[in-house]
Amino acid sequence: xxxxxxxxxxxxxxxxxxxxxxxxxxxxxxxxxxxxxxxxxxxxxxxxxxxxxxxxxxxxxxxxxxxxxxxxxxxxxxxxxxxxxxxxxxxxxxxxxxxxxxxxxxxxxxxxxxxxxxxxxxxxxxxxxxxxxxxxxxxxxxxxxxxxxxxxxxxxxxxxxxxx
Numbered sequence: 550x551x552x553x554x555x556x557x558x559x560x561x562x563x564x565x566x567x568x569x570x571x572x573x574x575x576x577x578x579x580x581x582x583x584x585x586x587x588x589x590x591x592x593x594x595x596x597x598x599x600x601x602x603x604x605x606x607x608x609x610x611x612x613x614x615x616x617x618x619x620x621x622x623x624x625x626x627x628x629x630x631x632x633x634x635x636x637x638x639x640x641x642x643x644x645x646x647x648x649x650x651x652x653x654x655x656x657x658x659x660x661x662x663x664x665x666x667x668x669x670x671x672x673x674x675x676x677x678x679x680x681x682x683x684x685x686x687x688x689x690x691x692x693x694x695x696x697x698x699x700x701x702x703x704x705x706x707x708x709x710x711x712x713x
Contacts (some may be wrong), residue, residue, distance in 0.1 A: 550597075554597060554711060556606070557601070557710060557711060558597065558598070558600050558601035559599070559601070559604075559617065561588060561591065561598060561601030561602060561604075561605060562601045562604040562608060563603075563605070564585070564588065564605070565585040565588050565601070565602060565604075565605025565606065565608070565609060566585075566605055566608050566609050566612065567582075568584045568585035568587075568588070569583055569584070569585045569609045569613065570613075572584060578681045578684035579668060579674055579678075579682045579688070580682050580683070580686050581664070581683060582686055582688045582689070582690060583609075583690060584690065584694070585609065586600050586603065586657065586687065586690045586691060586694070587690060587691065587694025587695075587697065587698060588601075588605065589602055589629070589632070589633075589653055589657050590650055590653055590654075590689065590691070590694060590695055590698040591698070591707060592633050592636055592637070592649075592653055593640075593650050593652075593653055593698070594646075594702060594707035594711070595644055595707060595708050595710075595711040595712070596633075596637055596640075597639075597711055598707070598711065599629075599630070599633040602629060602633070603626060603629050603630055603633070606625050606626055606628075606629045607622060607625070607626050609625075610622045610625045610626070616672070617667070617671055617672075619624070619651070620667060621667070624663055624664060624666075624667035625664065627663060628657075628660055628661065628663040628664055629657075631660060632653075632656050632657045632660040635656050635660065636649075636652055636653050636656045636657075636686055639652050639656070640652070646699065646702070647699065647711040650695040650698065650699060651695070653691065653695075654688060654691035654692055654695055655688075657687055657691055658684050658687040658688040658691060661680065661684055661685070661686075661687045662680050662681040664683055665680035665683050666677040668683075680698045
């Protein structure tokens with residue numbers, strides 16, 4: 550992996566943490582509005598972006614998850630990694646950018662059951678109610694940020710940024 554790519558991924562991780570910081574009180578628990586989740590859409594442009602986002606999730610949970618600690622590190626990181634892997638598998642047949650953004654939105658939202666399981670296990674929250682609120686939180690953030698990432702890509706060219 551080139552130095553430029555490593556720097557780009559470090560920047561993505563830092564942006565994830567910075568975007569979560571002002572809204573950290575809304576980024577954990579049964580309702581999670583993390584604006585930084587919009588960075589998941591970078592996976593539509595290049596598969597290596599997942600490493601920056603995964604590291605960003607890990608660092609965010611390490612720095613800001615006061616109630617769940619190490620368990621949140623594991624579950625949050627697993628949720629993000631598995632969601633990217635499933636999306637990448639689906640991308641073999643999907644090459645259209647907008648369709649990939651939709652796939653990422655749906656996959657990350659459906660896979661949020663992993664976080665619902667964590668909250669059920671650790672905080673004794675009801676699974677289905679928690680899954681519902683987490684799903685809504687995730688799909689709203691992902692749906693709102695998809696067009697933003699689409700527009701940003703027109704200027705930034707995310708794929709080329711990782712390849713050159």
